[in-house]
Amino acid sequence: MTTATAEPELARMARRRAMVPYLLLLPGIAWLIFFFMVPILRLIGVSLQSGIYPNYEFTWEWGNYAQLWTTYRGQVWNSLRFAFTATVICLVLAYPLAYFIAFRGGKWKNFLVVMLLMPFLMPFLLRTLSWKIILADEGLVVSTLKGLGLLGPNATLLATSAAVIAGIAYNFLPFMTLPIYVSLEKLDRSLIEAAADLYATPAEAFRKVTLPLSMPGVVAGTLLTFIPAVGDYVNVLLLGSPNEFMIGNVIQSRFLNVLDYPVAAALSFTLMIAIVVLLVPYVRATGTDELVA
Amino acid sequence: MTAENGIPAVELDRVTKQFADFTAVHELTLSIGENTFFAMLGPSGCGKTTTLRMIGGFEDPTSGTIRLHGEDVTGLKPYRRAVNTVFQSYALFPHMTVEENVAFGLRRQKVDDAEIKQRVGETLELVQLSARRGAKPKQLSGGQQQRVALARALINHPRVLLLDEPLGALDLKLRKEMQIELKRIQQEVGITFIHVTHDQEEAMTMADTIAVMNQGRIERLGSPSQIYEDPRTPFVAGFLGASNLMNGTVSGNEVGLPNGSVIRLTDIQAARCNGHATVQIGVRPEKLSFFGNGDANVPVNRLTGVIADTSFQGVSTQYLVEVPGIGQVAVVEQNLGEIHAPGEEVLMAWKPEHTFVVE
Numbered sequence: 001m002t003t004a005t006a007e008p009e010l011a012r013m014a015r016r017r018a019m020v021p022y023l024l025l026l027p028g029i030a031w032l033i034f035f036f037m038v039p040i041l042r043l044i045g046v047s048l049q050s051g052i053y054p055n056y057e058f059t060w061e062w063g064n065y066a067q068l069w070t071t072y073r074g075q076v077w078n079s080l081r082f083a084f085t086a087t088v089i090c091l092v093l094a095y096p097l098a099y100f101i102a103f104r105g106g107k108w109k110n111f112l113v114v115m116l117l118m119p120f121l122m123p124f125l126l127r128t129l130s131w132k133i134i135l136a137d138e139g140l141v142v143s144t145l146k147g148l149g150l151l152g153p154n155a156t157l158l159a160t161s162a163a164v165i166a167g168i169a170y171n172f173l174p175f176m177t178l179p180i181y182v183s184l185e186k187l188d189r190s191l192i193e194a195a196a197d198l199y200a201t202p203a204e205a206f207r208k209v210t211l212p213l214s215m216p217g218v219v220a221g222t223l224l225t226f227i228p229a230v231g232d233y234v235n236v237l238l239l240g241s242p243n244e245f246m247i248g249n250v251i252q253s254r255f256l257n258v259l260d261y262p263v264a265a266a267l268s269f270t271l272m273i274a275i276v277v278l279l280v281p282y283v284r285a286t287g288t289d290e291l292v293a
Numbered sequence: 294m295t296a297e298n299g300i301p302a303v304e305l306d307r308v309t310k311q312f313a314d315f316t317a318v319h320e321l322t323l324s325i326g327e328n329t330f331f332a333m334l335g336p337s338g339c340g341k342t343t344t345l346r347m348i349g350g351f352e353d354p355t356s357g358t359i360r361l362h363g364e365d366v367t368g369l370k371p372y373r374r375a376v377n378t379v380f381q382s383y384a385l386f387p388h389m390t391v392e393e394n395v396a397f398g399l400r401r402q403k404v405d406d407a408e409i410k411q412r413v414g415e416t417l418e419l420v421q422l423s424a425r426r427g428a429k430p431k432q433l434s435g436g437q438q439q440r441v442a443l444a445r446a447l448i449n450h451p452r453v454l455l456l457d458e459p460l461g462a463l464d465l466k467l468r469k470e471m472q473i474e475l476k477r478i479q480q481e482v483g484i485t486f487i488h489v490t491h492d493q494e495e496a497m498t499m500a501d502t503i504a505v506m507n508q509g510r511i512e513r514l515g516s517p518s519q520i521y522e523d524p525r526t527p528f529v530a531g532f533l534g535a536s537n538l539m540n541g542t543v544s545g546n547e548v549g550l551p552n553g554s555v556i557r558l559t560d561i562q563a564a565r566c567n568g569h570a571t572v573q574i575g576v577r578p579e580k581l582s583f584f585g586n587g588d589a590n591v592p593v594n595r596l597t598g599v600i601a602d603t604s605f606q607g608v609s610t611q612y613l614v615e616v617p618g619i620g621q622v623a624v625v626e627q628n629l630g631e632i633h634a635p636g637e638e639v640l641m642a643w644k645p646e647h648t649f650v651v652e
Contacts, residue, residue: 193351194384196371198398198445208397212388 040269047265056262064266072250072267079246079271082161083229086168087176090225091218093169094176098217102184113181116174128167128238135163135239159241167235172228176221183217184210219286227275247271300363302327302453302485303348308357310343310509317343319509321357325453325487325502330479332488332500336532340509341489342457348487349378349455362452372401377446378455382462383438385430391417391441392426398449416448419478436467443475447482456488460495472498493533497521505529523649527573530651536575537622538651543572548648552618556594557645565650573651578611578623580647583633584640592642596622600637614639 050061068076101112119127134141135157145151157163187210195205233248247267254264303325310318318340325331333341346352347359350371359367366374377398385394392413399409417423420440430438439459446454459475460468476499479486490496496503497517505513505520505528513520513529524530527538541548541556546563548556556574558566566572576594584591598616610632612624624641633639 188382188384190380190382190384191386193371194378194380194386194445195397196351197349197376197378197380198449199372199401200397201372201401204401209386 043265043269046261047263047269049262051262053259053261061262064262065270067263068267068270072247075245075247075250078161078244079230079248082165082168082244082246083226083232085165086172086229087222087226089165089169090173090176091222094173094180094221095218098177098181098184102181102187109185113178116177116181120174124171125234125238128171128234131163131167131170132158132238158239159244161240161244163239164235164244164246167239168229168232171232171235172225175224175228179220179224180214180217183214183220187213215286219283223279223283227279230275231271300327301325301360302329302362303487304358304360304363305344305348306358306360308344308347308354308359310340310347310352311355316509318347318354321509321511323504323511323514325485327485328483330476330486330488330499330501332490332496332503333506334490334493334496334503334533335506336491339506341491341506344506345378345455345457345487345489348453349376350374375451376453376455377449377451378457379439379442379446379459381457381459383430383442385438385441385445387430389429390426391422391428391430391433394430394441395444395448397445402449412448416444419447419481420444435463436471439463439471443478447478450482451484453485453487456486458490459488460490460492468495475499497533503533505532507532521577522647524575525649525651527651530575530649535578535623537578537581538573538575539619540571540573543569548572548574550596550619552596552616554594554596556648558648558650559646562648562650565652575649575651576643576647578625579609580643581622581624581641582626582643583624584642586640591640592644594645594648595640595642597638597640598622600633600635600639603633603635605632612639614641 045058046056047064048058048060048062049056050059050064051057097116101109101116105112133139136142137156137158142151142155142157145157146153146155151157191209191213192205195209196202200208230246231248231251233246233252236244236246236249251264251267251271254260254267301324303323305321305323308318308321309316321340321344333344335341343352347354348361350366350369350373353368357367358365361374361376386397389397395413395416396409399412404412413426414423417426420443422437422440422444425433425437430441433441439462442459456475460471463471472495475486475488479499488496488499500517502515503513503517503520504511507528512526513524520529521533524533524536530536530538539550539556541550543566546558546560548558548566550556558574582592596614596616596619598614598619600612601615601621602613604611605628607628609625609627612626612633614622614624616622622641
């Protein structure tokens with residue numbers, strides 16, 4: 001008698017408990033659907049429209065995609081070139097910096113990390129604008145370099161690809177440094193001692209132990225730098241000239257200035273796919289999943 | 294203790310290690326012979342790990358000299374010393390397989406591939422891990438990781454192997470097995486093992502020689518039985534096994550206790566009381582036995598008291614006996630006869646050679 005009523009009760013409770021993970025997932029999935037899936041599908045839809053503003057119609061206009069290659073090859077090339085160079089510069093600067101903070105920071109460690117994040121207290125645009133002042137033709141840097149003979153009398157720094165790359169590298173440096181710092185910080189110091197105990201010189205210990213174990217940080221850092229850098233347009237607007245335009249500038253002007261939504265949408269979608277296609281083999285090759293202890 | 298050539302494997306000469314606010318090791322002088330299983334035993338903070346790290350080259354002594362086989366290695370980096378270490382948490386390289394971990398030291402020494410392959414095979418055989426050569430450390434059990442750490446150090450044929458609490462992370466049963474295993478391996482490879490531990494039983498099981506350390510100094514050095522039977526200091530008497538310590542006044546070969554009992558000492562122990570009016574003596578709980586009033590051959594050192602507590606422990610029973618004027622005395626008796634109940638008045642006695650004097 002009692003079991004007859006108790007069993008369905010238990011079963012109902014078990015069923016309800018089994019639902020809990022899905023209920024917890026719901027907000028996240030809803031968020032992804034409304035703010036990621038729907039806009040992406042809408043973007044794809046717009047990218048296949050044709051016509052003249054404001055009368056665009058869906059016509060399977062694949063020609064919008066062709067423009068990436070026919071019209072905007074130069075800007076695509078700039079995007080990849082600038083983002084790649086800036087990422088390499090960030091890596092070269094960030095690794096030693098992160099290494100220093102993690103291994104030699106001592107009691108200053110947290111202070112140094114805060115210092116690293118300090119620029120974030122100032123808005124992105126203001127930070128980049130201040131570089132415009134620093135690198136200006138009449139500014140201190142240019143006149144000093146000219147005085148030292150390192151720059152020709154008519155040379156400028158502003159409106160060059162060097163300035164754009166420097167701006168991108170400057171703005172994304174913390175995104176590279178932090179993940180590398182975290183991976184070095186959590187590295188078990190006794191592993192380095194073990195390497196030394198097993199006849200590894202400091203250089204060998206770094207190459208065989210520290211570096212491979214910090215690869216997850218390096219991969220995360222390069223992704224966090226390269227992906228936003230490819231799509232960046234602010235650094236070019238403030239520090240470059242139309243010669244340095246990146247694909248982000250094209251998309252921005254197509255959307256906001258020319259109001260050519262279909263081409264802008266096609267370019268955006270292609271950029272997204274291109275990044276995924278470029279990065280999947282990179283993440284695979286570095287095999288980071290194997291390293292997560 | 295020393296090999297034929299008489300040069301010890303490890304020598305410390307007045308080695309001191311000073312950290313910012315305390316002295317971890319104080320003027321330590323020590324000589325460890327070839328092919329010895331040497332244990333450094335002590336509570337945490339006694340300086341045993343610091344001493345080991347100085348021998349390994351991970352810390353530089355503030356002053357003093359460290360010699361390995363007669364060669365001064367003070368200040369030499371770890372990778373220039375023919376010494377290998379089994380780390381407390383094993384410190385296995387997580388991104389390498391068992392095989393790669395074990396081969397690491399030989400690769401750094403540019404040993405050729407064929408020899409590496411052969412020696413890795415032999416060493417994995419020695420620690421019985423040949424079947425898991427392709428596994429990553431995180432796929433292994435604690436005991437297996439411990440063996441990999443051991444193999445990774447031993448493959449280099451170090452002249453001295455340092456073990457920093459190597460069994461600390463294992464459960465009791467595995468720890469017992471590994472104690473026997475480690476001792477077997479030491480005898481098989483015939484190199485000096487220096488083993489740091491806070492576990493007195495582990496040290497006694499494995500070591501030929503034990504150094505009991507306290508506050509940066511060696512309190513007592515000797516074989517496990519020497520140290521156990523004659524601990525010499527109250528610290529060693531308490532740290533290594535249990536002891537009943539009693540204060541008394543010296544008169545010749547005898548010590549008078551506050552309750553009027555007179556305890557007889559051996560000549561050797563009595564000689565150590567020379568020049569002292571009062572002295573602290575001790576006796577191990579298992580050296581005491583209960584006797585009835587009519588028994589013959591009752592040893593000369595006797596105390597009477599009332600049992601305060603009885604705890605049955607399987608192979609033996611531990612009693613706490615309240616002795617007026619002295620306090621509680623612990624007695625451990627094998628479970629051969631009757632078990633005495635609390636409240637019973639008992640006569641306990643032990644032989645003179647089982648009394649030791651502490652300073």
